[in-house]
Amino acid sequence: xxxxxxxxxxxxxxxxxxxxxxxxxxxxxxxxxxxxxxxxxxxxxxxxxxxxxxxxxxxxxxxxxxxxxxxxxxxxxxxxxxxxxxxxxxxxxxxxxxxxxxxxxxxxxxxxxxxxxxxxxxxxxxxxxxxxxxxxxxxxxxxxxxxxxxxxxxxxxxxxxxxxxxxxxxxxxxxxxxxxxxxxxxxxxxxxxxxxxxxxxxxxxxxxxxxxxxxxxxxxxxxxxxxxxxxxxxxxxxxxxxxxxxxxxxxxxxxxxxxxxxxxxxxxxxxxxxxxxxxxxxxxxxxxxxxxxxxxxxxxxxxxxxxxxxxxxxxxxxxxxxxxxxxxxxxxxxxxxxxxxxxxxxxxxxxxxxxxxxxxxxxxxxxxxxxxxxxxxxxxxxxxxxxxxxxxxxxxxxxxxxxxxxxxxxxxxxxxxxxxxxxxxxxxxxxxxxxxxxxxxxxxxxxxxxxxxxxxxxxxxxxxxxxxxxxxxxxxxxxxxxxxxxxxxxxxxxxxxxxxxx
Amino acid sequence: xxxxxxxxxxxxxxxxxxxxxxxxxxxxxxxxxxxxxxxxxxxxxxxxxxxxxxxxxxxxxxxxxxxxxxxxxxxxxxxxxxxxxxxxxxxxxxxxxxxxxxxxxxxxxxxxxxxxxxxxxxxxxxxxxxxxxxxxxxxxxxxx
Numbered sequence: 001x002x003x004x005x006x007x008x009x010x011x012x013x014x015x016x017x018x019x020x021x022x023x024x025x026x027x028x029x030x031x032x033x034x035x036x037x038x039x040x041x042x043x044x045x046x047x048x049x050x051x052x053x054x055x056x057x058x059x060x061x062x063x064x065x066x067x068x069x070x071x072x073x074x075x076x077x078x079x080x081x082x083x084x085x086x087x088x089x090x091x092x093x094x095x096x097x098x099x100x101x102x103x104x105x106x107x108x109x110x111x112x113x114x115x116x117x118x119x120x121x122x123x124x125x126x127x128x129x130x131x132x133x134x135x136x137x138x139x140x141x142x143x144x145x146x147x148x149x150x151x152x153x154x155x156x157x158x159x160x161x162x163x164x165x166x167x168x169x170x171x172x173x174x175x176x177x178x179x180x181x182x183x184x185x186x187x188x189x190x191x192x193x194x195x196x197x198x199x200x201x202x203x204x205x206x207x208x209x210x211x212x213x214x215x216x217x218x219x220x221x222x223x224x225x226x227x228x229x230x231x232x233x234x235x236x237x238x239x240x241x242x243x244x245x246x247x248x249x250x251x252x253x254x255x256x257x258x259x260x261x262x263x264x265x266x267x268x269x270x271x272x273x274x275x276x277x278x279x280x281x282x283x284x285x286x287x288x289x290x291x292x293x294x295x296x297x298x299x300x301x302x303x304x305x306x307x308x309x310x311x312x313x314x315x316x317x318x319x320x321x322x323x324x325x326x327x328x329x330x331x332x333x334x335x336x337x338x339x340x341x342x343x344x345x346x347x348x349x350x351x352x353x354x355x356x357x358x359x360x361x362x363x364x365x366x367x368x369x370x371x372x373x374x375x376x377x378x379x380x381x382x383x384x385x386x387x388x389x390x391x392x393x394x395x396x397x398x399x400x401x402x403x404x405x406x407x408x409x410x411x412x413x414x415x416x417x418x419x420x421x422x423x424x425x426x427x428x429x430x431x432x433x434x435x436x437x438x439x440x441x442x443x444x445x446x447x448x449x450x451x452x453x454x455x456x457x458x459x460x461x462x463x464x465x466x467x468x469x470x471x472x473x474x475x476x477x478x479x480x481x482x483x484x485x486x487x488x489x490x491x492x493x494x495x496x497x498x499x500x501x502x
Numbered sequence: 503x504x505x506x507x508x509x510x511x512x513x514x515x516x517x518x519x520x521x522x523x524x525x526x527x528x529x530x531x532x533x534x535x536x537x538x539x540x541x542x543x544x545x546x547x548x549x550x551x552x553x554x555x556x557x558x559x560x561x562x563x564x565x566x567x568x569x570x571x572x573x574x575x576x577x578x579x580x581x582x583x584x585x586x587x588x589x590x591x592x593x594x595x596x597x598x599x600x601x602x603x604x605x606x607x608x609x610x611x612x613x614x615x616x617x618x619x620x621x622x623x624x625x626x627x628x629x630x631x632x633x634x635x636x637x638x639x640x641x642x643x644x645x646x
Contacts, residue, residue: 154589211589212595216591241547
């Protein structure tokens with residue numbers, strides 16, 4: 001029996017197998033609780049419940065305005081519990097309480113509000129004009145897909161749950177969500193808010209667990225109409241293959257190795273802070289992290305000196321303390337990965353400028369094996385540490401001589417998720433932004449994501465967009481309705497095309 | 503690039519071979535939460551630029567072109583297994599473990615003679631919690 005259960009068809013239940021798995025606080029290694037471990041059969045039950053709720057339930061038939069009211073209620077409930085949820089989020093995932101309070105929880109609240117706005121304001125029926133012959137008028141209807149599955153990662157568990165549940169149900173779909181097994185607990189809190197808002201049973205279902213077969217089922221089940229996934233590129237490819245069996249719509253938000261370009265006319269004070277923020281926020285465990293800083297050779301030495309000096313001022317410690325900037329990584333295994341890449345970087349001749357080890361002076365009670373120092377390398381873009389996504393606190397600084405060279409290096413990646421450009425000349429900055437093959441570019445900023453604007457990737461960073469009206473419409477089918485407006489045979493071409501005798 | 507498996511990895515693959523009916527394949531994949539890692543999938547198409555670079559317990563291991571280029575020649579990479587959770591939908595995740603890649607030698611990171619970021623001791627302490635108030639600038643963030 002797990003303390004944390006599955007939510008299927010409006011009821012909290014154990015996994016059919018009765019199995020559970022433990023979840024830990026990364027900062028201390030302490031176990032928090034046991035979580036129900038869903039298997040293939042649980043995933044099937046959840047999908048079937050979502051299917052019934054879509055085919056027979058009231059949710060898809062409600063007006064956008066009615067659904068918007070429910071989403072706003074969910075937002076209000078989460079907002080009312082924000083301190084409690086932030087603590088759950090930070091404790092289970094290892095992110096700082098500061099991040100949970102300014103990004104995760106308010107971000108999820110505004111996500112539900114933004115998609116409530118979409119449900120209310122985005123038209124369901126659009127008049128598309130008339131045809132002269134045959135005389136006709138066209139309308140396009142936007143309709144929900146049906147059952148949507150969402151599989152989300154451990155780096156922003158609460159926010160990502162909102163990014164999947166919010167648009168899906170706003171558009172009238174039903175949903176089955178699977179959080180990452182490192183971080184199941186805040187998704188449970190979100191589903192509790194959905195339950196309290198009296199959203200009908202089966203509209204939102206939650207299954208927890210590591211998800212070999214449960215995850216496969218969410219991607220391939222014939223009753224699922226759309227799959228949304230955030231996570232690794234390789235898993236994204238796996239999901240596309242599984243979804244291909246019944247030709248499901250798939251949206252993917254995958255890996256990145258984003259470039260943060262500092263031009264010679266940048267405000268170096270702001271840019272240095274922006275590069276550190278772009279890489280080290282949440283220990284680099286962010287898909288769009290700007291882990292390659294491309295720095296103009298004209299200002300290179302001064303700028304790199306600023307980066308190294310300031311990296312040492314980032315406060316590492318207890319993630320539940322508001323004064324802490326960086327807590328642990330999600331698990332010791334993530335530190336192992338980071339260490340492996342640091343070694344690869346040294347082997348390939350990258351120059352270590354700072355960091356490169358675990359912190360040695362953590363307070364008693366913190367699990368040192370889960371922490372890693374902000375690490376900066378001077379690297380070549382062809383090196384493994386500059387090409388592969390590490391998902392740890394490792395920044396590669398790469399010099400360039402011209403804007404064209406910076407763009408070339410930035411685009412020399414299998415990924416295309418995010419990027420930054422720093423310059424006081426906005427024409428120049430926007431020129432670079434236009435040439436970057438990525439789904440988001442920040443000019444003189446980084447990591448800013450708002451629920452009203454699209455987010456997603458070029459190349460192997462994904463397909464489709466999340467957030468805003470673009471993200472909302474990923475959850476809506478497009479139906480063209482043609483209506484012939486003629487009243488007699490003169491308004492039809494059938495007779496000429498086949499025979500006047502029909 | 504040449505990939506082999508440890509004895510422990512082979513045992514887990516053998517269990518997966520018993521549990522699954524389809525053809526198993528390892529793909530060494532990329533990015534985001536798992537970083538570069540081996541994934542064990544059933545009936546998986548490795549992709550147009552992937553080639554076999556070894557096998558573990560008779561299961562072929564594929565890697566895409568760009569990764570093969572990063573690990574050229576006979577540089578040995580090992581598939582190992584550790585007790586840890588993962589989100590990869592890789593078959594072994596159900597067994598409470600995950601496949602990991604080991605670098606050519608398992609040696610620890612050498613000591614560096616470069617500078618290390620100093621972390622002020624006073625602020626890395628596990629302190630008793632004071633008021634958990636967000637700084638003003640974060641409180642007024644309203645992104646629309």
